Amino acid sequence: MSEMSLNAAKAKDASRILATLSTDIKNSALDNISKALRNNADSIFEANKQDLAKAEVDGLSTPLLKRLKFDANKLDDVTDGIKSLISLEDPINKLKLHTTLDDGLELYRVTCPVGVIGVIFESRPDALVQIASLCLKSGNSVFLKGGSEAFNTNSVLAKTIYDAGIEAGLPEGWLYLITSRADVNEMLSLNEYIDLIIPRGSNSFVQYIMHNTTIAVLGHADGVCHTYVSDNADLDMALRVIVDAKTQYVTTCNTTETVLINRNVKDKFLPVLVNKFKDINVEMFGDEEIAKEYDIPVVEEWHHEYLDYKVSIKIVDSTMEAINHINKFGSGHTDAIITASKEEADLFTLSVDSGCCLVNCSTRFSDGFRFGFGAEVGVSTSKLHARGPVGLEGLISYKYKLIGDGAIVDDFASKKRTFKHIHHDI
């Protein structure tokens, strides 16, 4: 057995113990972790300085350097995060269904942890603290793989968190830091031990993960989000919302990449939109009609995420054409309609096969914090387990408990007894 398999087996064993821990123990472990991070602040900052120095030599861009930085402000952020997590209701062992099958035979569905979560995250070291504490609160063991540029910071953070957890009574093996990219490949094969993989990173990386493991993956490869302007739209609203959806933060997955416009409002709306995009330096690509009329390049691939000040624009003849275009070329992430018609909005939100179907608002709202989930584990474009922005519930499963008093099936098969099936309100 490789070192990683051994650690994965230990994480699995630990997950069985984590599942049984009281809220008090989990919260006091979180508290101890928060204290340990403060007590070890100097060595964390020192390790981060090493990473930053190396990153500068390696020529990392300024935004990436900013993400890599872990200073007193970031420490405040993560310890604040832990504090709010402590005050959050324990999501485990919550009753979700209760049915009396017969006298003295009670069925309960209760929440439980998923088990061992493998998380692969980008350069921000603060993500390590967030993920570790979310997994702990939800009773899961965690395998972590951070960006190689944060190697020193992540190592000190992981050791500090792990040790503080053990000190507070968590089981050995509850957290494990993976350090090399080769280890990620081994992790993808550990379906015996790892129950769920959450990759956060570039499209191609997430796609690679999704296609190279039979372990369930919670995530999204890309976000080709659309905003459709119906001929029932308030066009001033449409302009305001599209500008926000396209430019409020261009590198995020919920940014609108394609604007669809109903032909009936083309003459009124398109010139205004084109001028606005010119004003704010958004480069436009159009369908053949628009490209010719406005002398802009033709869109080569409609399923394309720019993550930049660039946008695709298309004229559609009907709302159904817009819906079909979105279902064909979108990525099931977030799509919006601008319309004053309730019927049209209902048709759109029912027919568009995306995790988030929005009406008269910016696609940029599609986010766990904005949705009020408190935490965001990721955004899922899968339709199973968890969809859309995923909060703590993405780390939760359930099990059935059936409590009897010697009940046997033969009594029911032989019609001596019949099921009562009394469903109780929760």
Add this chain to the structure above:
Amino acid sequence: MSEMSLNAAKAKDASRILATLSTDIKNSALDNISKALRNNADSIFEANKQDLAKAEVDGLSTPLLKRLKFDANKLDDVTDGIKSLISLEDPINKLKLHTTLDDGLELYRVTCPVGVIGVIFESRPDALVQIASLCLKSGNSVFLKGGSEAFNTNSVLAKTIYDAGIEAGLPEGWLYLITSRADVNEMLSLNEYIDLIIPRGSNSFVQYIMHNTTIAVLGHADGVCHTYVSDNADLDMALRVIVDAKTQYVTTCNTTETVLINRNVKDKFLPVLVNKFKDINVEMFGDEEIAKEYDIPVVEEWHHEYLDYKVSIKIVDSTMEAINHINKFGSGHTDAIITASKEEADLFTLSVDSGCCLVNCSTRFSDGFRFGFGAEVGVSTSKLHARGPVGLEGLISYKYKLIGDGAIVDDFASKKRTFKHIHHDI
């Protein structure tokens, strides 16, 4: 594009329309299907006679012939099933969460169909009718693959159901019958179109499916279920429950395959159990200690599903040893403890990592109908999406709808507005 890819693409398109259908249309389609099955009874029975004749020539066993038979009784069963499905509440477009993010910005989580379901089922042709009607009620398109021995019956059933659905207004491509085993392999690669695969069949077949597709699979390969007799058990109860759990129907996945006995009650309980098993012709296999004492074979592999009048027996020194044995050698399906101690029962149900954790009752209860779900789509040993016996909810996903009045994220980023996040009771 192959014929099957084309049909899968059609099924995907159909699923977008099915998702928008009213309860009335779905129910009248179900009603029309029920009538069509009755109107076509003669040709269905005729096709079934051909299948039965061929099966007899091929030397199928009597139980398999019985499963293959589709006569007036089976027709009554399936039309009764459709009737009760019509009366069932529509599971789609149900509100699950409602949060006011801000004035005029309302977030809803609502249920929606999964999309296209691929179902591979064993020889019973009545399963085809059940599955097709469950998928229709939940708004999903369905790809069906039945046993080759039921080829003629399935072909007539599928055509009757499909045509009756179309007549009642369902979209083209809503149901598709796959006929060859080779087609199953092609289906496993259609992850662009098929959202969920539900295999029902032999262990090795289900395992093959699970390891050869990146499409999500709802199912279980095997059911190595345990019953553990604690030293706090009522031993008369333990005997009665174990006999039921082992012998009430030996070929089912929820049959107990291994009995664990606490050493403190070994002398009192084991001789009684051994005599009982001898009486009712259950062949016993033991750990080395028991094998020697009772002159029975040693268990070679603890993760073993007999599906027969055979049982493994092991002495454990503690409840924790029993729990660890189950987590190591079980299949996460169903496991039971016999104990009068509430604390011990709680430890067991929290620590055993199985979909169903039972106390003082037979593992044979672990079943969607007995649990009162109305229908059973399958039993899942995965911890994601759906776990344990799965009813209609296994065919359901959800999406978010965010309804605004021109809201943009920049107003919140610039602190002009702040989120209210008012969570409403459902």
